[in-house]
Amino acid sequence: MADYTRLWSELGLDLEAHEKLLQALPPTYYDVYLAQENRPRGMEYFDFVVNEIHGLRVQELQDFRQKGGKVVGTFCVFVPEELILAAGGVYAGLCAGIEIGTAQAEAVLPRNICPLIKSFMGFKLARVCPYFESCDLLVGETTCDGKKKAFEVLADFAPVHVMETPQKKEPRDRELWLEEVHTLAARLEDLTGKRITRETLTEAIRKVNAKRRALQRLGELRKADPPPLSGRDALLIYQIAFYDDVERFTAQVNALCDELEERVQNGVGVVARGTPRLVVTGTPMAIPNWKLPYIAETSGAVIVAEELCTGARYYEALTDEEGATLDDLLANVAARHLEADCACFTPNTRRLEKLLEMVRAYRADGVISYVLSFCDPYAVENYQVEKVLKQAGVPVLKVETDYSPHDAGQLKTRVQAFLEMLGAVAAQAGAAT
Numbered sequence: 001m002a003d004y005t006r007l008w009s010e011l012g013l014d015l016e017a018h019e020k021l022l023q024a025l026p027p028t029y030y031d032v033y034l035a036q037e038n039r040p041r042g043m044e045y046f047d048f049v050v051n052e053i054h055g056l057r058v059q060e061l062q063d064f065r066q067k068g069g070k071v072v073g074t075f076c077v078f079v080p081e082e083l084i085l086a087a088g089g090v091y092a093g094l095c096a097g098i099e100i101g102t103a104q105a106e107a108v109l110p111r112n113i114c115p116l117i118k119s120f121m122g123f124k125l126a127r128v129c130p131y132f133e134s135c136d137l138l139v140g141e142t143t144c145d146g147k148k149k150a151f152e153v154l155a156d157f158a159p160v161h162v163m164e165t166p167q168k169k170e171p172r173d174r175e176l177w178l179e180e181v182h183t184l185a186a187r188l189e190d191l192t193g194k195r196i197t198r199e200t201l202t203e204a205i206r207k208v209n210a211k212r213r214a215l216q217r218l219g220e221l222r223k224a225d226p227p228p229l230s231g232r233d234a235l236l237i238y239q240i241a242f243y244d245d246v247e248r249f250t251a252q253v254n255a256l257c258d259e260l261e262e263r264v265q266n267g268v269g270v271v272a273r274g275t276p277r278l279v280v281t282g283t284p285m286a287i288p289n290w291k292l293p294y295i296a297e298t299s300g301a302v303i304v305a306e307e308l309c310t311g312a313r314y315y316e317a318l319t320d321e322e323g324a325t326l327d328d329l330l331a332n333v334a335a336r337h338l339e340a341d342c343a344c345f346t347p348n349t350r351r352l353e354k355l356l357e358m359v360r361a362y363r364a365d366g367v368i369s370y371v372l373s374f375c376d377p378y379a380v381e382n383y384q385v386e387k388v389l390k391q392a393g394v395p396v397l398k399v400e401t402d403y404s405p406h407d408a409g410q411l412k413t414r415v416q417a418f419l420e421m422l423g424a425v426a427a428q429a430g431a432a433t
């Protein structure tokens with residue numbers, strides 16, 4: 001990576017703390033990603049993006065801002081990227097997946113709070129994230145209590161707009177949400193000084209739909225046995241989707257899919273045919289949280305699909321591109337952005353139905369139910385997840401963890417025991433047929 005010290009200094013980063021953060025990343029990346037065998041060539045672009053995570057993309061955002069553009073930070077898949085683009089802005093996902101600025105975060109938050117919340121607060125307060133410092137507005141949501149209250153704290157340190165996300169999906173909830181989408185549109189117009197029109201919104205919807213279609217295509221290819229791509233690599237792509245340039249990212253995912261299609265046709269995979277296949281469900285894994293996929297895939301399994309916001313919940317639904325008026329299109333955006341089946345909703349039975357369908361479609365041997373510590377919505381909903389999976393005869397392992405590396409050994413032992421159990425189940429099924 002080139003020397004970006006001047007850029008970081010202009011953004012007001014704490015250069016010493018930032019240097020420590022950068023030094024913590026590369027060896028992990030080598031072990032988790034670059035040491036993988038038989039990776040598709042198309043992953044080079046995504047390696048490059050990670051290598052430049054605090055460099056080139058940040059420079060692009062700064063160049064954009066210098067020309068009067070506005071950057072908007074987001075923390076949730078409910079916040080419509082389409083609206084930000086239609087208002088002439090650029091989005092950057094700010095969820096963070098590493099322990100950073102813990103002391104600063106714990107000065108304003110309780111110690112026992114979800115690591116994702118603690119991490120984004122730490123990034124902001126320790127001044128180590130060039131994306132946070134590049135944002136002209138942060139858009140939060142009232143999904144879970146922890147986030148909802150954390151955005152009040154964050155508002156002391158940066159401009160924040162909070163969207164009220166409903167807890168149900170009844171008609172009156174949809175009305176409230178549509179209003180929230182209109183309010184955000186107005187706030188974005190104020191910020192950028194540009195009107196959202198039917199034309200700009202149509203174009204933005206098309207661009208984001210194209211990105212989601214490319215990710216759907218990628219997801220389909222992972223159904224093959226052997227899968228042409230590791231779960232780790234797929235996760236990395238989903239994480240990058242939240243902050244890379246939309247058109248460049250889409251083109252690179254499609255180029256990778258071309259290569260993966262060839263692999264599938266030739267029976268080439270990243271693991272041997274018959275490797276135990278896992279679906280992961282639960283809380284999102286923000287970059288650079290690769291802990292569980294790394295452990296699972298270095299223990300003899302391969303992850304083939306994710307019922308996560310860094311996974312299918314991000315790309316499975318598209319926004320209707322047809323609308324005679326701007327209001328029609330805003331209604332389409334609102335409808336699409338209530339599709340994600342987050343555990344913040346009650347009831348949330350569709351998540352369970354989709355999970356079962358995913359297990360079948362991907363011919364998964366088992367499921368890991370992944371819960372970040374102190375995340376009440378997913379920890380409690382795990383009861384339903386385990387219940388439906390057990391009823392369907394699908395083995396499930398619940399993993400509750402945070403961003404610290406300290407439980408890695410214990411997690412590995414549990415995942416290995418789960419995989420041994422899957423092997424025994426498969427052997428029994430084989431003997432019975």
Ligand code: BJ8
Nearest residue numbers: 076077114143144283309342375
């Ligand atoms: S739509 S999953 S991205 S809210 S893990 S902060 S829920 S305590 S991240 Fe999420 Fe949107 Fe839902 Fe998806 Fe709270 Fe749980 Fe932490 Fe969470």
